[in-house]
Amino acid sequence: MSGPSGSSASTALLTDMYELTMVAAALADGTAERQCVFELFARRLPDGRRYGVVAGTGRVLDALRDFRFGEAELASLQGSLDERTLKWLADYRFTGDVDGYPEGELYFPGSPVLTVTGTFAETVVLETLLLSILNHDSAIASAAARMVTAAGNRPLIEMGSRRTHEEAAVASARAAYLAGFAATSNLEAGRRHGVPTAGTAAHAWVLLHDDEVSAFRAQVEALGTNTTLLVDTYDIRQGIERAIEAAGPELGAVRVDSGDLGVLARQAREQLDALGATNTKIVLSGDLDEYAIASLRAEPVDSYGVGTSLVTGSGAPTAGMVYKLVEVDGRPVAKRSSSKESRGGRKSALRRYKPTGTAVEEVVHPVTVTPERGPHDRVLPIPMVREGEPVADLPGLEEGRERLRAALVSVPWEGLKLSRGEPAVPTVFPAS
Amino acid sequence: MSGPSGSSASTALLTDMYELTMVAAALADGTAERQCVFELFARRLPDGRRYGVVAGTGRVLDALRDFRFGEAELASLQGSLDERTLKWLADYRFTGDVDGYPEGELYFPGSPVLTVTGTFAETVVLETLLLSILNHDSAIASAAARMVTAAGNRPLIEMGSRRTHEEAAVASARAAYLAGFAATSNLEAGRRHGVPTAGTAAHAWVLLHDDEVSAFRAQVEALGTNTTLLVDTYDIRQGIERAIEAAGPELGAVRVDSGDLGVLARQAREQLDALGATNTKIVLSGDLDEYAIASLRAEPVDSYGVGTSLVTGSGAPTAGMVYKLVEVDGRPVAKRSSSKESRGGRKSALRRYKPTGTAVEEVVHPVTVTPERGPHDRVLPIPMVREGEPVADLPGLEEGRERLRAALVSVPWEGLKLSRGEPAVPTVFPAS
Incomplete structure (x- = not known):
């Protein structure tokens, strides 16, 4: 993990206790070195969602690099683990392979989003960290993509x-x-990940001043008419009147953060136009989600600020x-009890497309069975890590953004509806 | 922020852009030095919740200490801000005061959870970081407290x-x-915050082995009968049979992670007792939330593992x-438009209690108006920071745990119901 100032700190303790007790027990009984395949996937999409967006794999690779048990980490484990295990942790370096869906790819129930291969001990300890990153980032990107669709061409x-x-x-x-947002207010995201940042002023700025027009004048003076x-x-x-009074009709934009946003946008547009500020944009914010954004489609809005609904x-x-163990020393394994059944064996995935470019199904198949591949079909996982080292030229954030844009165009039209429904692309599992 | 290895990194960019553009504009127009009071509060509790639990103030104080614009931070802001502002940020040290509700205290709509006093520039830049920490940690603690209530005496x-x-x-x-959980699986929470850690094995442990009984034997060998x-x-x-076969009737516990947990707990208890393992405990996990936990009250369960519902x-x-600006140079200020009305002026809070110890109301009053204080009533905010320095002997995590336990006892009985309802303790706002 990169710390806020770019310092690299260990990610090794962002881990559940039981992974290390399993390592201890496996070192003791000789199973630690068994060759294992773990598969990271979603059994289902969140209720009613029609697709998921893979996000976080870029962060996974950074976190993997920093997965080291240094002095501080080992000191905190003294007393909970035996000496052999502590020694093994001190020497820990992931030496296995990782394959997976690149960021911005869509996923569906059962898609093998990440496949981790190596010894039991070296692969099991990564469970929590890999899941934390992918579960969080994919949840946010999946919600964000729906908002981007709802917003159409508006940033x-x-x-x-x-x-x-x-x-x-x-x-x-x-x-x-x-997922296609144009910018963020978060400065660290700008520094760490190169995301464009934006922001001007809050209500506090107006309240700080003796009156609204002097607050606006000072802001325009400091930050420009735009x-x-x-x-x-x-x-x-009155706020809009004073905004144009302070900035003139070349004002960049006005923001409205509360109230009945659709009505207010229309009124604001009329008022701005009447004041000659025909190029002044209207930014809306305040408890927007994908449904609210969609409902504003016919209103004269230029861009949206989204907060709570995005980050939740x-x-x-x-x-x-x-993150499930699917193979041990070449033998498929799977939990068999009750409701949480899994499919054993290492898998890959192929997405089938019509000649028009529309995706029709996702074939999740054992690696030992290669399905017939049509001219438009696409193998989804890519190699990400080989023998512990990241593969060269892995796609970055901008490429992920482009990939998702293209992937959403390929989804059958019902898949882009905001209403609840089935996965847009069915997953099929040919038998091994 | 303490990094995962205890390294201290800057928290300064965990901030929205607009706070820095406001600082720039305020330095330009001479308002940066105006004395301000910001108040951090919740307008309402989440839908149907009856109380909130304050959590995160301990982390806030660490984050405040590390709020420094070093070379890496300033370099990333070059080009977005003028030289005067960059110079001001380079010298930034918070020199103001913070008062607030200690961790583990209950809060209600309008409770002044944190009050930050200082110049406009030094207080406005803290907005995002303070809110991020308190909004996250309080949301988790508020959910956790309901689970603890539902679980009764079970850990x-x-x-x-x-x-x-x-x-x-x-x-x-x-x-x-x-909020009263007994332990966590998260190793870093153990290292960084001293939270007790726990964990033994996952399904992968069983799947790794040739059969279940050898997996159990190896685990008992390595981790002990307990x-x-x-x-x-x-x-x-069959799993329970093999567990006792491998460990004997002194086995510490069995865990069931899927299926109809109530039925399974009863069956497991009967089976364990029949096998002579009358002291072997039953741990349930698998998509539990406060409602599921409450529904298991009559079943022979010894402890619960809670995951998704807790962290979400x-x-x-x-x-x-x-985080709202409520006072500028001694003058109360408040946003006045539409739905998001606020109360201006610096406030404090008193919670009134019956002689029996039951809380009856929370009086949120201007600091200029001291309400009559009964013998059982309690002033809620405490001083946390004075002239930029943390106050000595601030209550720690264990004290917060104790405070919440006591606070929940004081809540009227309807307040502990899991069903949706009004806040358990009404907030009243005497006029200034």
Whole structure:
């Protein structure tokens, strides 16, 4: 993990206790070196969602690099684990392979989003960290993609940092950008991940001043005519009048953060036009989610600021992915009890497309069985790590953004509806 | 922020852009030095919740200490801000005061959870970071407290790390412990915050082995008879039989992670007793929330493992607190438009109690108006920071845990119901 100042700190303790007790027991009984395949996947999409968006694999690779048990980590484990295990942890380096869906790819129930291969001990200890990153980032990106679809061509600004854990905020801004948001308010996301940042002023700015027009004048003086003035601290109509009084008709934008946003946008547009500010844009914010954004489609809005609903995954704050052992020394394994059945064996996936480019099904198949591949079909997993080292030229955040844009075009049209429904692309599992 | 290895990194960029553009504009127009009071509070509790639990103030004080703009932070802001502002940020030290509700205290709509006093520039830049921490941690602690109430005297183990951002996981474990959870699976929460850690084995442990009984034998060999064996990988009845076969009737516990948990707990108890393992405990996990826990009250369960619902705030992943400017140079200020009205002026709070110890109302009053104080009434905010320095002997995590336990006893009995309802203690706002 990169710390806020770019310092690299260990990620090794972002882990559940039981992974280390399993390592201890496996070192003791000689099973630690068995060759294993773990698969990371979602049994289902959140209720009614039609697709999921893979996000976080870029962060996974950084976290893997920093998965080291240093002095501080080992000291805190003294007394809970035997000496042999502590020694093994001190020497820990992941030497296995990782394959997976690149960021921005869509996933469906059962898609093998990440496959981790290596000895039992070296692969089992990664469970919590890999899941934390992918479950969080994919949940945010999946919600964000629906908002981007709802907004059409209008840009979205992510401004939810204050409504989530301070580090989750940075990852959320990254995931939102991956999903097509134009910018974020989060400065650390700008520094760490290169996400464009944006922001001008809050209500406090107006309240700080003796009156609204002097607040606006000072803001324009400091930040230029192209700034965005927040006009709803007192009376919106008066706020817009004063905004143009302070900035002139070349004002960049006005922002409205409360009230009946559709009605207010129409009124604001009329008023701005009447004042000659025909190029002044209208930014809306204030408890927007994908449904509210969709309902504003016919209104004269230029861009949206989205906060709470984005960082909380708009009702689905976690992607619910799991990390399951599917193969031991070449033998498929799977839990068999009750409701949580899994499919054993290492798998790959092929997405089938019509000649028109529309996706029709996702074939999740044992690696030992290669399905017939049509001219438009696409193998989904890519190699990410080989013998512990990241593969060269892995796709970055901008490529992920482009990948998702293309992937959403390939989804059958019902798949982009915001209403609840079945997965847009069915997953099929040919028998091994 | 303490990094995972205890390294101290800057928290300064865990901030929204607009706070820095406001600082720039305020330095330009001379308002940066105006004396301000910001109040952090929740306008309402999440839908139907009857109380909120304050959590995160301990982390806030650490984050405040590390709020420094070093070279890396300043370099990333070059080009977005003028030289005067960058110079001001480079010299930034918070020199103001903070008062607030200590961790583990209950809060209600309008409770002044945190009050920050200082110049406009030094107080406005803290908005995002303070809100991120308190909104996250309080959401988790508020959900956790309901689970603790539902569980009665049975211990709860937090095991949700994999379902939330990797750093949010650490903070969640801390908040759950504050709220009365007995332990966490998260190792970093153990190291960083001293939360007791727990964990033994996952399904992968059983699948790794050639058969269930050899997996159990190896675990008992390595971790002792007092370990917890996970018995639902294949057939639960057979699993329990093999568990006792491997460990003998002194086995510490069995864990069941799937299926109809109430029925399974009863069957497991009967089977264990019949096998002579009358002291072997039963641990349940698998998609538990406060309602599921309450429904298991009559079943022979010894402890619960809770994951997803805990780290997602059980339907309320953010506390929705806001940070509002309420006073400038001694003059009360407040936003006045539409739905988001606020009360201006610096406030304090008194909670009134019956002689029996039951809380009856929370009086949130201007600091200029001291309400009559009965013999059982309690002033809620405490001084936390004076002239930039933390006050000595601030209550720690264990004290917060104790405070919440006592506070929940004081809540009117309807307030502890899990069903939706009004806040358990009404907030009243005497006029200034």
